[in-house]
Amino acid sequence: MAEEKKLVKVTIDNLTVEVEPGTTILEAARQIGGDIVPPTMCYYSTLKGSGGKCRTCLVKVAQGSAADPRPMPKLVASCRTAVMDGMVVENITNPAVLETRKAVTEFLLINHPLDCPVCDQAGECDLQDLSYGHGVDTSRLEFKKRTFELENLGPYIQLHMTRCIMCYRCVYVADQLTEQRLHGVLDRGDECRISTYISKAIDNDFSGNMIDVCPVGALTDRTFRFKNRVWFTKPMDAHRECSKCSGNVRLWMRGEEVFRVTGRKDQWNEVHDFICNECRFEKKKVSDWVIEGPTKVHRHSVISANKYQNLKTPKEFLPEVMGGRDPKMLMNIHKVSGVNDPEIDLSKIPGPATSKIFDKEES
Amino acid sequence: MARKLLLEKIGIEGIRYYDAYRKSGGYASVEKVLKTMSPDDVTNEVKKSGLRGRGGAGFPTGMKWGFLAKPQGVPRYLICNADESEPGTFKDRYLMEHIPHLLIEGLIVSSYAVGSNCTYIYIRGEFGWIVDILEQAIAEAKNNGWLGKNILGSGFDCEIYVHPGAGAYICGEETALLESLEGKRGNPRIKPPFPALKGLYDCPTVVNNVETLSAVVPIINYGSEEYAKIGIGKSAGTKLISACGNISKPGVYEIEMNISVEEFIYSDEYCGGIANGRRLKACVPGGSSVPILPANLLLKTAKGETRMMTYESLSDGGFITGSMLGSGGFIVYDEDQCIVRNTYSFSRFYRHESCGQCSPCREGTGWMKKILWNIETGKGKIKDIDLLFSIQSKIEGNTICPFGDAASWPVAAAIRHFRDEFEWHVTNAEEAQRRNYGLAGYAEPLKVAAS
Numbered sequence: 146m147a148e149e150k151k152l153v154k155v156t157i158d159n160l161t162v163e164v165e166p167g168t169t170i171l172e173a174a175r176q177i178g179g180d181i182v183p184p185t186m187c188y189y190s191t192l193k194g195s196g197g198k199c200r201t202c203l204v205k206v207a208q209g210s211a212a213d214p215r216p217m218p219k220l221v222a223s224c225r226t227a228v229m230d231g232m233v234v235e236n237i238t239n240p241a242v243l244e245t246r247k248a249v250t251e252f253l254l255i256n257h258p259l260d261c262p263v264c265d266q267a268g269e270c271d272l273q274d275l276s277y278g279h280g281v282d283t284s285r286l287e288f289k290k291r292t293f294e295l296e297n298l299g300p301y302i303q304l305h306m307t308r309c310i311m312c313y314r315c316v317y318v319a320d321q322l323t324e325q326r327l328h329g330v331l332d333r334g335d336e337c338r339i340s341t342y343i344s345k346a347i348d349n350d351f352s353g354n355m356i357d358v359c360p361v362g363a364l365t366d367r368t369f370r371f372k373n374r375v376w377f378t379k380p381m382d383a384h385r386e387c388s389k390c391s392g393n394v395r396l397w398m399r400g401e402e403v404f405r406v407t408g409r410k411d412q413w414n415e416v417h418d419f420i421c422n423e424c425r426f427e428k429k430k431v432s433d434w435v436i437e438g439p440t441k442v443h444r445h446s447v448i449s450a451n452k453y454q455n456l457k458t459p460k461e462f463l464p465e466v467m468g469g470r471d472p473k474m475l476m477n478i479h480k481v482s483g484v485n486d487p488e489i490d491l492s493k494i495p496g497p498a499t500s501k502i503f504d505k506e507e508s
Numbered sequence: 509m510a511r512k513l514l515l516e517k518i519g520i521e522g523i524r525y526y527d528a529y530r531k532s533g534g535y536a537s538v539e540k541v542l543k544t545m546s547p548d549d550v551t552n553e554v555k556k557s558g559l560r561g562r563g564g565a566g567f568p569t570g571m572k573w574g575f576l577a578k579p580q581g582v583p584r585y586l587i588c589n590a591d592e593s594e595p596g597t598f599k600d601r602y603l604m605e606h607i608p609h610l611l612i613e614g615l616i617v618s619s620y621a622v623g624s625n626c627t628y629i630y631i632r633g634e635f636g637w638i639v640d641i642l643e644q645a646i647a648e649a650k651n652n653g654w655l656g657k658n659i660l661g662s663g664f665d666c667e668i669y670v671h672p673g674a675g676a677y678i679c680g681e682e683t684a685l686l687e688s689l690e691g692k693r694g695n696p697r698i699k700p701p702f703p704a705l706k707g708l709y710d711c712p713t714v715v716n717n718v719e720t721l722s723a724v725v726p727i728i729n730y731g732s733e734e735y736a737k738i739g740i741g742k743s744a745g746t747k748l749i750s751a752c753g754n755i756s757k758p759g760v761y762e763i764e765m766n767i768s769v770e771e772f773i774y775s776d777e778y779c780g781g782i783a784n785g786r787r788l789k790a791c792v793p794g795g796s797s798v799p800i801l802p803a804n805l806l807l808k809t810a811k812g813e814t815r816m817m818t819y820e821s822l823s824d825g826g827f828i829t830g831s832m833l834g835s836g837g838f839i840v841y842d843e844d845q846c847i848v849r850n851t852y853s854f855s856r857f858y859r860h861e862s863c864g865q866c867s868p869c870r871e872g873t874g875w876m877k878k879i880l881w882n883i884e885t886g887k888g889k890i891k892d893i894d895l896l897f898s899i900q901s902k903i904e905g906n907t908i909c910p911f912g913d914a915a916s917w918p919v920a921a922a923i924r925h926f927r928d929e930f931e932w933h934v935t936n937a938e939e940a941q942r943r944n945y946g947l948a949g950y951a952e953p954l955k956v957a958a959s
Contacts, residue, residue: 197698198866200906219905225698248902252871285895288878311864330693330864333676335874337864 153230157181157204158238170223170234171202175413181236182413184246184275186253186360187312188224190415195317196224199310200249201275205242208233220245243279250279255286256335257361258307266362268375268447271414272310293338298328299346301353301367301426306338309363315339315355322351322419339363350389353425357408357416368426369405373397376447378404380440385433389421395440396431403429412443510777511738513726513746514719515762518606524641526648529609535654537728538616542662550621554724557732558744562599563589563680563717564795564835565910566819569724573622575704577712585713586624587689588615588721590631590638591673591680594795595857596837599748600718602760604631604638607722608645612668614721616654617728619666622714627668630685633675642670677861681909682715684863695865696909717835719748739765743818747833749778753791753840756780769793769815769822770807773840786842789947790926793822794834796854797914799921800847801831803951810954827917828924843947848933848940851922852880858915869912872903876919883930886937893930897923926950 152163157174158181164173172190174182183204188196196202203220211231220242223234236242254276261267293306311330316339319326327349328341341347356364378397385392397405406425408416428434442449464471512518522528529535541550555570576584588611592600604611611629619627631639646668649655657665671689673679679688683697686708707713723745727735736744743765752758755773757780763772773788774781782788788803807815810829815821822833841850859877864870879896882888900916900923907913923930929945 197908200866200868203906222698222908245902245906249867249906252867252902255871255875286875288875291874310867311870313865332864333678334859334862334864335870337870 153228153232155228155230155232155234157234158236164228166227166230168228170204170206170221170226170228170232171196173228174223174234174236183223183236184271184278185224185413186271186275186310187314189314189317189358190413191417191419192314192317192321192358195312195314197222199253199312201246201253201279203242203245203249205235205239206232207235207239246279247281250275251281251285253310254280255284256291256307257310258290258292260308263371264308264362265365265370265375266308266359269414270362271360291335296340297346297367298341298364299348299352301422302347302356303365303367303370304339305363305365306340307363308361309339310361311337311339312360314358314360315364318355318358318419319347319352322354323349325349350421350423351419353422354408354416354419357410357419360414366405366426368429369397373399373404380442380448382409382437382440383434384437385424385428385435387421387424390424391418391420392424393418394420394424394434396434396436398431401431403431403434409440510762510764510767511746512762513730513735513738514603514610514722514748515607515760516726523607524605524609524645526609526645526652529607530652533729534609535613535649537725538613538654539660541617541620541728542660542664547621547623550617550724550728553732554621554727555732557727557735558739558742559720559723559727559735560743560819561717562719562723562747562835564594564797564832566833569716569720572704572716573618573714575702576622576714577705578623579712583625583711584623585708585711586615586619586622586627587682587685587708587713587715588627588629588718589680589682589685589715590629590635590718591677591685592718592835593632593634593677593680593861594797594835594837595854596752596792596839597750597795597835598752599750599760599836601635601638602750603718603722603748604635604642608638608641609649610722610725611642611718612645612649612654614724615668616649616659616666617724618714618716618721619668620664621724624714625665625667627666628689628708629668629670630679630689631670631672632679633673636672639670639672646670676863677857678863678909678911681911684909685715686713695863696911698908740816740818741820743820743833747817747836749817749836749838751779751838751840753838754783754786754842754845755840756783763817765816765818767817768807769817772817772838779838779840782840782842784842786844787947787951788840789843789845789950790841790847792831792837792839792841792918794832795837796839796857797917798832798834799827799830799917800850800925801921802925804954805829805925808953827921831921844944846884846944847922847926847929848880848884851919852877852884854918855880855915858911862911862915866908866912868903869907869915872899872912873915875899876915880919883933886933886941888934888937890931890934893923893927893934 153166154163155173160177162173162177183202185202186199202223204223206217208214210229296304298304327347330337331340356366378399381396381398383396394406395409396403408420410416517523517532520532551573559569560566615627676694678684679694681696684694688694703713738745746762746764748762750760761778772778790800790802791806792800809815809824819833823830855877859873862869862873876899879892900919903912904916932945933940
């Protein structure tokens with residue numbers, strides 16, 4: 146008979162949880178949930194070897210274990226540090242951790258273009274969340290930001306390297322999901338970049354998953370680029386019979402139209418069932434899918450906004466007060482005013498413009 | 509004359525080749541070890557000698573070997589870190605160029621101690637000609653039965669391979685070195701697991717510096733007690749110092765770790781004083797990544813004691829008033845040197861060599877370099893100095909490998925000790941383009957002991 150696994154007790158921000166040995170601090174924190182979960186930019190639970198690079202999940206280990214109660218000298222990356230029995234971890238209760246997280250956010254943002262208004266990832270971007278939570282509203286950088294040329298990785302994926310934060314997730318996807326690795330990291334230091342070296346197209350059935358794992362808008366879906374904002378589309382869980390993948394996807398719809406197909410992300414923005422390119426890029430009709438129902442979206446998410454659910458419209462009161470008549474526009478400003486008249490050149494008028502100038506009968 | 513252990517035979521003609529090396533008593537330690545000692549005896553001997561890692565961190569070598577996991581049926585590896593790329597450090601190069609057989613001998617003994625049948629020398633790519641020297645030495649040793657199967661009939665097999673890197677400083681970090689040796693991109697690994705548990709190809713691995721492994725030879729030859737007698741306290745034995753900068757006699761010197769910094773700079777046996785009769789302004793005692801010290805803190809510690817060339821004395825006072833012995837790259841600055849320019853030059857190096865894996869180092873090193881360039885070229889502002897200090901404090905300790913610390917320490921120390929000069933560069937931008945700040949008060953004795 147298998148012996149019951151001994152659980153280890155770990156305390157994170159004064160909340161205690163019992164987890165299996167070998168669990169990381171981050172996973173233990175996720176079991177507790179709530180505000181004490183460290184943010185992650187590079188860690189992805191379904192990708193082996195990911196994590197440890199972005200340094201946003203750094204926490205303080207105030208007590209190493211019950212057996213060895215010494216604190217760890219440096220902040221540790223919670224995504225790659227295994228818990229020990231009796232470990233005491235400080236995350237949001239330690240000001241030094243928050244200070245460091247702020248610093249890391251600043252480092253991540255100094256070369257980020259901050260082009261959220263035109264970025265397809267806006268609304269579901271991890272870096273956006275991080276900078277709202279831990280960023281400052283001014284930049285101390287007084288230099289030109291680093292930029293790269295746009296690169297098309299085949300017909301479906303576009304690489305916008307300027308936005309990249311080098312989390313290496315897409316490299317792990319390429320290593321672990323696909324047979325042939327076609328891209329990786331070139332150069333080093335602040336010039337390093339994701340590339341296919343000689344602008345080769347990435348061509349394999351699961352390449353689209355690197356769009357899903359990208360925490361920022363560096364890898365975007367070319368079939369969805371600039372089509373719509375994330376928060377205008379409505380996520381629906383759907384599935385279909387697929388010979389290559391599980392076929393469990395999320396459709397991003399507006400009305401009857403399917404704008405985008407992605408994998409199903411859990412509450413930590415991680416996909417567990419990776420989907421194939423055919424499901425992702427080619428099945429964009431509602432009739433291709435069996436729709437299971439709307440996705441539950443966290444109520445604080447921008448995606449859940451503007452969905453007109455349980456909408457209460459105020460009562461029309463004007464006909465009532467006007468004795469049953471419909472309200473009529475009192476005056477159409479565009480018909481009356483000549484302000485928009487291109488014939489009148491305001492720069493040539495002596496003195497300030499008055500109503501006389503726009504009086505059509507006089508002119 | 510101080511005792512020489514590593515460079516004892518450097519004067520013998522043809523010592524680079526096997527015949528001369530063997531005639532002068534070379535490979536005696538291999539004979540002694542393989543015929544009379546067990547691997548654990550060798551490890552204990554190294555432990556007792558107090559030998560500390562000469563690559564920079566100064567971790568006791570015997571202890572490191574002791575940590576090595578020894579599971580059954582799994583090969584163990586010894587790797588010699590010859591990726592010596594720190595600005596100011598060139599001791600390993602000297603050793604490998606002139607007495608390659610000393611390293612080979614040390615490697616055989618160490619391989620025996622840790623049980624490595626396959627030993628690698630990871631050498632930096634720029635040392636192309638040294639690869640040839642080492643390979644020739646390995647071939648000579650092999651022809652004479654010191655390498656290969658069943659060495660001296662002891663049943664111990666050992667092969668040594670030289671593997672050149674591709675010119676990245678980061679590959680001197682032990683886990684990045686392992687990645688590079690495995691044929692991957694040289695990104696440092698996240699520790700734990702440490703290489704002693706999972707190193708090269710996930711097998712237990714020991715990574716040691718060239719000088720450390722060479723120092724095993726005299727320890728075995730003369731005995732650990734004899735070796736431990738040299739030096740002061742925990743800084744046992746001799747150390748190679750590569751002295752450069754504004755001194756009369758730059759070069760590689762072997763010192764016993766019991767002389768003072770003042771003696772090392774001014775005595776004729778070593779550096780021979782500051783060149784051209786100038787005065788000492790500052791010194792980086794252990795390669796570019798250790799904190800720079802002004803003359804007044806270099807010769808005497810903050811407590812007023814004489815600073816010695818030992819691990820402990822040089823780090824006396826922590827990073828506030830001390831520095832580190834590091835890898836022994838001793839860079840001396842005279843009164844005509846500009847600390848701002850020097851700090852910029854170091855920062856430029858670290859920006860160029862950052863691997864770009866973790867965010868603070870990737871973004872921070874480039875930012876620091878740009879700010880320092882502004883200050884150096886007279887476009888700086890006073891608040892840039894504080895900004896610089898703030899950036900470095902946020903890189904330090906928050907990165908995967910010690911590279912982040914190495915990039916931030918020189919900037920931190922330069923601002924801490926030479927803030928006047930930085931401010932002068934900002935306020936007298938135009939003048940700073942024409943002349944240097946000079947010695948100022950950096951050699952004057954400290955008025956108040958720093959707390």
